[in-house]
Amino acid sequence: MAATPEISATQEPPSGASTERRHVKPPAGEGFVWLTAMGLAFGIIMILGLLALIFVKGVQTFWPRDIHVVELVDDSQFTLQGSSTIAGSISDERVKRVPSGQILAEGEKEAREYQFFVGNRDAYGLSFLYVDADDIASWEEPESIMQAERIGWGDSIFYPVSLTLADGSTLPADAPEFEARLHALIDTAAERREEMRHINRGEIGHISQQIVEKERRMRVLREEDGLEASAPEMQELQAELDQLQQESRQLQDEVAQVRDRNDQEQLTYRVITGEERTEPISDLIKVWKPNQMGFFDKLAWFGGDFWSFMTEEPREANTEGGIFPTIFGTVVLVMMMSAAVMPFGVIAAIYLREYATQGPFVQIVRISINNLAGVPSIVYGVFGLGFFVYFLGGTIDDIFFPHHESSVFKSGGILWAALTLALMTVPVVVVATEEAFASVPSGLREASLACGASKWQTIQRVVIPAAAPGILTGLILAIARGAGEVAPLMLVGVIKLAPSLPVDATPPFIHLERKFMHLGFHIFDLGFQSPDSEAAKPMVFATTFLLIMLVIALNLGAILIRERLRKKYAYGSF
């Protein structure tokens, strides 16, 4: 009887000894509760810390930083091309690493060093520079210094000197309308760039497609039907081809003209080493003077930068520009995966639970499915490559595209990638669906059957709706696993830089065979494959941040749907 000592203790006259005894001995197992709580707290703190780091680092990328002009002491070894003046923003500050084997002398304190982003990679041959804190003689933040984001070579930091206009006249930087003119010119240049892109991608692309098509038709006629070049059909095709090539040349001329016009306007500027450089305005994307900006200017600038990061295409081997195609590719991939995995997983689960005769065989199948969830994802990638790409894709190409020079479906593409991910996540859906089915109250099935419903009608009209929230939980888990997956995708269709999106305005609108870009792969590529990893570092954080946001958003979407279903099919009263 556990209660007996308790009763006797209260009946005893209150004495110090008895109260103390009761305080000293906590209920058995209390220590383990603390242990589990600590374990949980530790895990949560680690995860929050990671998210905070990614968030801060990711967001910092877009915050305009002040530019410092730094004078170095006379005998400093950190000069920039011989100049002892450096201009740049501080990208990192740390304790200087002591070369191994060297020990700090008594009284000598740890040296700090700054990492400056100095830009102008074209002029200096580098864009980051470490400088000892001790070597800095003076700091200054001149208002007139300017930073520019450029199409090539990364950012540039400079003092503007003058503008060369299209008519050959120049406008000095101290003219009052200088900045307004500069911004206006950059805007027109951007419009022209857009125009050229439109012609290049849209019209010329369209014509080249037709040219390829015509050439293939001629080849088929020549090789299969043995037609001579003089045959009337061939002549007709040839004429059409010439016409198209003519058009294409005309458009290319047009583009060249626009480009020439764009190159006429130039900006002359002086970098901190004293060198003067001249660059066409069309190379600039935007210019700003960070030292003149207040907090709200910076905030607005930050918003604009972040927006263009999300909506623009990458430049400079992906280390600059936006990441829109990767976001788009990831979303389309996950949606296609969901569309494939849901019916497949649910149907498999229905058969397993409702129709298959329960017994050792079904049990083995069930255990195997459970274990499939643990197979390393790269194995699925290899399978996807072998089965989907080479076998299925190869067969499709043989049957439907026998005359294409390059493979259409027999190379990685978004369809194969989505199917590979679907295959990888199908066990998750099957397991969750089976559980959801099992938890549908048997009273509901009996009620339905007693109304004269067949087994299939019962499943379709009663069991599936009641199990829908559980099935969606499976989908959520599948998305969580599939959205962040990179390894298998590298084998079945993800690429560093895709020329076009998997869904766009050209018929048939959804291009299942196209290669695509993906946030996860982008992180890998930027952080670990790019030639200038220092320059790419902020992008890696920003991209990681976005990937996490995207996975959260996709999950939230699915959770919202599930909650709505839960409300609809709530079975609280049972």
Add this chain to the structure above:
Amino acid sequence: MASVPHIQMPHTSEEGAANRKPSPDEKFIQVKDLSFWYGEKQVLFDLNLDIPKNKVTAFIGPSGCGKSTLLRNFNRLNDLVEGVRHTGDITIGGRSIYDEKLDVITLRKRVGMVFQKYNPFPKSIYENVIFSKRIAGVNKKSELDEVVVRSLQGAALWEEVKDRLHDSALGLSGGQMQRLCIARAIANDPPVLLMDEPCSALDPIASSKIEELIHELKDRYTIVIVTHNMQQAARVSDRTAFFYLGKLIEYDETENIFLHPRNPQTEAYVSGSIG
């Protein structure tokens, strides 16, 4: 409903003669030498009983004696359990329900069932009532509306829910849900209505409503009700069958069972000394 063949098939001459001896209505449902096993375990032993048409027949007996098992044989809901086996036969309207040619779905359309635990579907009240119509492929709005009104009125629920037909059925009270389940069961207008302890989850007021309802329904339906409540059995039923350990101990007019039981076991049970 036109597509559903009526269970009352034309009798063959000998069969009809056999059935009609006293009056066919007296033997609307016939249980003949029925024994039933769950796996190796026998739960019903050689049952023989005739249930009259358009009357209320109550099954009473201590827990585990096989009342539900027998009831669930009438619409073959026990087929769902693996490893069940039976000998003997049950006929409804003269036709064996185990007839190979009789589709079990057709049978269930003609034999409605109300369960101990109210189990409305997680759908609207309207959709719950017309469930059996929907699965039969009826989609004509006017016909469905008519079924809803008739069934809900039949289940004495119409006045309470007529303004919220398209709300979720799960928002109803327990008693209302049980009446909704009755409405759902009678939507097909089945000749037979099985009720397995329909009031066990309800309070006395809700129970009395259901009892009133049973009174009204018995003009049109043959009702078989399982109950643990002796007063209820006495109030609602015309006939009462007392089961004990899978055997039919006594079956008679309700009055006789409660006032002049012939079997000492029956007497002990109805007076409350076993159970």
